[in-house]
Amino acid sequence: MLNFNYYTPTRYVFGRGVEMQAGNLTREMGCRNVLLVYGMGSVVRSGLLDRVKGALEASGIGFTDFGGIKPNPTDDRVYEGIGLVRSSGIDGIVAVGGGSAIDTAKAIACGVPYDGDFWDFYAGRAVVEQALPVGVVLTIPAAGSEGSGNSVITKLDGMHKISLRTDWALRPKFACLNPELTFTLPPYQTASGIADMMAHIFERYFSTTEGVEVTDRVAEGVLQAIIAEAPKVMAKPDDYDARANIMWCGTLAHNGICGTGRKEDWVSHFMEHELSAVYGVTHGAGLAVITPAWMTFMAAHRPSKIAQFARRVFHVDTIDDRLAALEGISRLRAFYSSLGLPVTLAGLGIENPDFDLLVSKLHENKGEEFGGYYRLTKAETREIYGLAL
């Protein structure tokens, strides 16, 4: 087990109606006038935005609307938000929505007190040392941004989709998690979110670090819970307990508890980010395609942990590691398919993928070779994209 720091000072408030606590929680995080960041139509149509505004007003919190954040959020809205906050008396940010709204809120939060270009943080040229406090009302269990210190933003110039990871500076101060808010998610979005949260666990679980039995068992436990509950939410979208399990799984998948004490990987995410940036695919659906392809490559090159996953999560009983791994991957693809997710690039609508472009952008962003579980060259990442055909 490697040394680690684990500090998750996010107050999770979970259950029915908890969005009505957003006002008090914003006051407790020390804010009186916030930027209210949200997405497209659904939070407005559902009446959620009005309820949150009402909760803020009831607690004497002023707010400025900053809506219309799109999936795969872009830097232009971040610059706009930073300017808006700086020109007003805004002292915090409340995001209402999923990862796109939250990640935009975090980018604005660290950009405001920074003298330079906020993109410096994402480009690895500067480290976040301070940020405005951020609170969250979550509507989509997927990105895990409600509990993580991370943010992913796409730079329009060159379509670079880049992750920023902080230990704790960008962890939200509070997160209101009401499973009822997810009852009306479209099935494809629910399923994509499930693939996303599973990938957050895989990226931590597929590790070469030995001696991390407890972290493995916790990760395998959350994966098993997702696999048990996912069919229930697909079959009955208003199954409260199933939605509640999936929502909390999404948070646990990415708040770090599944990664303590080990080297992580994140190659599948980086490879998918290029798909999202170039082809605009839904992140989770892209991961349902890329993750099994990455695992298939690993079954040939470093099968041991893929085999452990197959045995402990999917109860594969094959003795040979490579064969066990392949059987586990087969069951994972069948699981994704059962949720209505694609498992090939063609299924994502990408008939003739531009492998040269994907590979060159990927290595431009991540270097000649990268990967925690297995270091990959350009030829190898190209092979993995090929395994997704």
Place this chain on the structure above:
Amino acid sequence: MLNFNYYTPTRYVFGRGVEMQAGNLTREMGCRNVLLVYGMGSVVRSGLLDRVKGALEASGIGFTDFGGIKPNPTDDRVYEGIGLVRSSGIDGIVAVGGGSAIDTAKAIACGVPYDGDFWDFYAGRAVVEQALPVGVVLTIPAAGSEGSGNSVITKLDGMHKISLRTDWALRPKFACLNPELTFTLPPYQTASGIADMMAHIFERYFSTTEGVEVTDRVAEGVLQAIIAEAPKVMAKPDDYDARANIMWCGTLAHNGICGTGRKEDWVSHFMEHELSAVYGVTHGAGLAVITPAWMTFMAAHRPSKIAQFARRVFHVDTIDDRLAALEGISRLRAFYSSLGLPVTLAGLGIENPDFDLLVSKLHENKGEEFGGYYRLTKAETREIYGLAL
């Protein structure tokens, strides 16, 4: 799944040598002059106390020694500590040791700013609203107090051993967790700690709340990790990875992550507290006796969750719930025995237990009937003590 709040603002710093960060961490929690709370000989003899003092001095932190805290810590030392802090410029507390030192530190921390008697909090007559900041250097993985908001103190007058539970007010600000510090624990203390942390999970896991698959799976995962790693630490006390797993399991067992969204139980703990108070037994060893006895009663009266435990943690494949539960209990007792723990009152050295005294003290403290998984009368708690013979 029930609504829940989960807020764990403890900074865990885990790994080799992390006790040397205690000075900087104390400074970061805003303190300049601390009460240094510790136990008996071992932290002094091992040189750990001197290293922590050196780390505090290097960060310009003043400290006042407050040592000699004994197992099953008592209220007299708490009053003494409160008086010492109030009469000096002390602004925080650092505990070096296990649950006894930490729980004493927490009791002093909430007692200092309170106008009344600190025992009001333990007696349920007042709620902790403020407390001095507490930091921890952990030496015994067992009580889980390094990550919990709880504290257990024994009132000498009447020997009442009572738990105080807070959501977050008494959670430590930081916890330094160096597995190497546990290499020299006596085997019986290591084993007792393992039984204690397992009981912390059982008290949360044995619940009647439905629809908590993820919380179940996480709890089962931590239990499986403990069962895999415990024999390794017993066989090879300086097995770093095994010690690291056990140490982190002890924290996860009690920081709340195994309890989210459900009603908890805690009967075994309350029953054991009476054993500790009356007979002075080691808490964890007492739990190794009481927990299987409680489970045996439940196998007859409400076997379902005991059976799930048997199947998922000990891989029992019996179809009948009651029989599966009994087989799981048998395997749990065998596991405790393999660690050198007693599984009967006689094994604890209690040849002729005073059931009348134990039962009357228990219900005096907890009421006529109590229990989360199953409400127990005096006749039933007496029966459970009897099953521990």
